[in-house]
Amino acid sequence: MSGRDAATPTWLGLIPGVVLAALFLVPFGIMLAVSVALRDPSGSGFYTWGFELQSYARVFTFFVGRILFVSMTIAAGAAVISVALALPFTVILAQMSRRAQTVILVILLSVLSLSEVIIGFSVSTLLSQTAGVGNLLALLRITEQPRAYTPSLFALMTGLCYLTFPYSVLVLYPPVARLDPELVEASRTMGASPLRTFFGVTVPLLRAPILGALILVFVFALGSYLLPQVLGRPEHWTLSVHITDQAVYQSNLPFAAAMAVVLLLAALALVGLALLVARERRAA
């Protein structure tokens, strides 16, 4: 875009920019201030403004570090699975008729209207012993007895992938739809198998949007606190679950805020690292 002659005046773009910055920076500032606030020693649970690093001292322990690691691993796992499923799906979708594409995209968009609560409870019912797929497997004599598959890492991943799959598709769809079909055709005429073409031509061309989708899903999954509670075992509780416990149930807002700040910084660092690696690769 060449600033001066652009059809849309630049200042119009500034409005959402400023609002977004304010809506991020102000709450973040408050969170930062709360994270160093003084806890009331009388045990009333309140805090007063001030500066102490006691809450951070509790964050930088092996215990919280392990939870942070688990959260990141779960989020990264969900991102990889979700995008790995979404990519071939989107490529096939883009080859369908316009009409079919519209219908499928509308269905996907409507999935977005389901809340985390509904998805969590649906998956937990679906994987339950009394009403779930376990009964079907037992009926088909694949397993002897119906059993529950929730709560487990599998159930949690299923929930997270269901939740994030539409986002992955929506991020990937525009670049996939714009993909030059001649490149794929050229690869095919030169004798490459469809699978080889997919991995050798399509995927490399889509490297940037794939990274974008991975980051989006990663960040999204990192903030999830309901699904780990409903579908995971305690060892799968993410840092978000522990933050909620501290803020809502233990009224230890400074500690909750300190954990939230660290979670945010860790996520930003990881996303920044991913972008940096991607840029280096492109430059190389």
Place this chain on the structure above:
Amino acid sequence: MRRRTFLATGAVGLSALAAPGLLRAQGAPLKVGTYGGYFEESFKTHIYPDFTAETGIEVQSIGEPTGEAWLVQLEQAARANQAPADVSMMAQVARLRGERSELWAPLDESKLANLGNLPEHFVHRYADGRLYGTGAVSWYITLVTNTEAYPEPPTSWQAFWDPANTDKLGLLALASNSFLLEITATTYFNGTDILATEEGITQVLTKLAELKPNVRLWYRDEGQFQQALESGEIPMGQYYHDVTGLAASQGQPVRSTFPQEGAVLDSGSWVVSKASQMIEQAQTFIDYMARPEIQAKLSRNVGTAPTVNRDLLDLTDEEFAAVGSDLPPILPRYELYIDKADWVNQKWSEMITG
């Protein structure tokens, strides 16, 4: 306290018929806060109209949010000399936290003729002896089972540790709402005195950790566990006696058992914000709520256990059994979740997630 929203739908229907009956009295209404949902609707239906009719004091019902958010709101409002509610029903940990910061207005004992009906643990005083609150309602956390999965009711909390119950339990996820430390101490260490020291707590936690293989779900959401208990998905656990009884009366295959070691008796208390301008009316209300016939009415209509001594009540044995038990209860050690809150929470989380 999400359990307060249980049955909210049914109660809303009832109160829609009964609520317009609140009479106009002179002056501003007395703002009374109870947990939003089932509790608030029950009080609006069964308590406030009669109270207003008798005393001429109009009541404005306030729905309190869950957790300790209400305490924080009251505290911050009081700093600005505002009272979002004059009288509030508070859970015990929140009540004690408010006591520490002297948030509650001292009450005039001479205005509370029914104070003597309450046992000592439901009469709350500051360290210097000033009265500031009374027990409002209480409820039991018991051992619950699905009757199809367990034709015979268990008799002891020890069932939680039985290897036969692997992956069958649903337990509350937090130390401060499950009171599992108290349950374990009473079951295996002859009472909760062992929880007075950190070494003692560690010992109890070690014992408690032994039941982890039996736990399928550590729940925060009560609806999730109740549904799983009714379907038999999670056939055993700890839950609320009143709600379980209600579900059983509606034909669900569930039962609530008072174990031989006793069930946990938890409660809410009436307190008045120090910013309230209506101390007189608040005292009248608190005194009214300590009457035996009002406590009996609560037991019959809301399903809570009475806070006044049982011999004062005209509840039949059957009515009493529906809300409580004569077995000595396990009383939560609330100070644990205030004085040692951070330490206990940390150890608890390490135990659960480890």
